[in-house]
Amino acid sequence: MRKRAAAAEAPARTSRLVPPAGPQRVLALAQLSNSVGDGAYYVTSALYFTHVVGLAPARVGLGLTIAWAVGSVVGVPLGRLADRRGPRGTAVLLALATSFAVASFLVVRGFVPFVLAACAYATAQSGLAAARQALLAGLVSRQERTGLLAHLQSTLNAGLAVGAGLGGLALHAGTQAAYLTVFALDAASFLLCAAVLLRLPAVEPAHTRAGVAREHVKGGTPGVLHDRPYAVVTLLNTVLLLRMPLLSLGIPLWIAERTEAPTWLVSALFVLNTGAVMLFQVRMARGVTGAASATRAVRRSGLVMLASCAVFALSAGVSPWVAVALLTVGAVLQVVAEMQQSAGSWQLSFDLAPADRVGEYQGFFGTGVTVARTLGPLVLTALLVGWGTPGWLLLGGLMLAASYAMGPAVRWATAGGPVAPRVRQPVPAN
Structure with a gap:
């Protein structure tokens, strides 16, 4: 059996x-x-x-x-x-x-x-x-x-x-x-x-x-650039995407400059992030079925990201193995926030776009990734390496503010904007 x-x-x-x-x-x-x-x-x-x-x-x-x-x-x-x-x-x-x-x-x-x-x-x-x-x-x-x-x-x-x-x-x-x-x-x-x-x-x-x-x-x-609610949603999502250079730049610099943790931890945390997304992203996205559940997922991601930043900040000034433990916990929280934010933003990027302009709107929404990759290194270097612990807390607070601002922005977008009417779906009560 x-x-x-x-x-x-x-x-x-x-x-x-x-x-x-x-x-x-x-x-x-x-x-x-x-x-x-x-x-x-x-x-x-x-x-x-x-x-x-x-x-x-x-x-x-x-x-x-x-x-x-x-x-x-x-x-x-x-x-x-x-x-x-x-x-x-x-x-x-x-x-x-x-x-x-x-x-x-x-x-x-x-x-x-x-x-x-x-x-x-x-x-x-x-x-x-x-x-x-x-x-x-x-x-x-x-x-x-x-x-x-x-x-x-x-x-x-x-x-x-x-x-x-x-x-x-x-x-x-x-x-x-x-x-x-x-x-x-x-x-x-x-x-x-x-x-x-x-x-x-x-x-x-x-x-x-x-x-x-x-x-x-x-x-x-009017095109997507005239759709102010969608532009605001894209801008807020861009702020949340500042977490993208964390693994490749922010955390490696933090480990090398501000902690006693061994440098091999950079590779281990990258493997942890990649493996977690491979195994759990599908499950994490399963509960996101409409604008309401997507907004809640983004809001939760902001809370988890703030907790992640706070844990990362604690890793400075402690023994090497305590730093390893804290950095690992921070990385786990960070990848949970990443998967929640990704699932919510995917849903919103489609739900808020007119059915006849999905490509145009996705092209605009995708600029958030480019902007985050371009400005992210400058922002993260200044906040984390330059300011240390206060920089982590400021980054977490910025993420939290953007995630909570997403709710009003989505309500503005679904209430009707200056573009062609969107094809709206009933939002299930989750």
């Missing part, structure tokens, strides 16, 4: 980790295909640009900042293109464009070619993210979107972990050929992503699915 029960539970556990067969699984496979290449790219790109391309670190940082600034601006019109021309074809073309942009890094030598290639890469990546969200909206019902996005986030983390391992092999080799192989792998991964996306059924342009006349879309309805 126990063997039968275990056999019955195995498919259930698998179904929680793998999306259902059909378009959802194909979308996850596309996510996995390019995230492996991206993982290898992320861990090797800084040394490639400095050691192989021959750029100074400051110039690399400047070039990438310029590139992502351009990408964040272009993401909105590319999302609009996906709405008007169809998201599948747009996503395939942008995946191919990303592949070519990554491949161009193999031959650039010099600052100006590097900036041009980086701008092409950031533009294609930003547009691809928006087109994928529009494609998801066209293939998956509203009730299933947040759950699928949780699956995709888990898949992304799995792919990044595998890719980071491959990138680590290149770092260990330390040769130009190893770095070039990593970039070729990333370019190939986006070619594979484009091929996988072609397996999905064609999706009509958003205005056709929503039953909106073409003239209505073209003729005078």
Whole structure:
């Protein structure tokens, strides 16, 4: 009987980790295909640009900042293109464009070619993210979107972990050929992503699915930049996304500069975060089914993030192993807050967007990630390294304020805004 029960539970556990067969699984496979290449790219790109391309670190940082600034601006019109021309074809073309942009890094030598290639890469990546969200909206019902996005986030983390391992092999080799192989792998991964996306059924342009006349879309309805409630929600979400550079920059600097904890803890906390998201993001998103439950999830994430920041702050000035214990507890709280905030923001980003402009609105909402990645290092360095414990508490308070402000902003958005009417769903009482 126990063997039968275990056999019955195995498919259930698998179904929680793998999306259902059909378009959802194909979308996850596309996510996995390019995230492996991206993982290898992320861990090797800084040394490639400095050691192989021959750029100074400051110039690399400047070039990438310029590139992502351009990408964040272009993401909105590319999302609009996906709405008007169809998201599948747009996503395939942008995946191919990303592949070519990554491949161009193999031959650039010099600052100006590097900036041009980086701008092409950031533009294609930003547009691809928006087109994928529009494609998801066209293939998956509203009730299933947040759950699928949780699956995709888990898949992304799995792919990044595998890719980071491959990138680590290149770092260990330390040769130009190893770095070039990593970039070729990333370019190939986006070619594979484009091929996988072609397996999905064609999706009509958003205005056709929503039953909106073409003239209505073209003729005078204000765009997302005129939707002030949605802009406020995006801004608040951007504040909450300042936690993104914590693992890669804020916590490593804090451990090195302010605590007695061993430096290997940085890697351990990264593995803890990645593994937790892979295993629990889907479960964490299961209770988020509408605007009300999404708002509550975001609000809870602010409370948990404040607690996380307070625990991190306590790790200064204590013995090494006490610091290790406190930093581990803080990291657990941080990843719980991350998963709650992610689930809530995914739901809100779709629920508050007009049905005929999902790509455009997702392109705008996605700029929050770019802004957080661009400004986050400056903010976190000033707060955590410069101010120490008060900086942690200020960061936690800022997160809490943004999470609680999300409720009034969502009520403003659902009450009706200056854009075309949104397709509203009844909010279940959770």
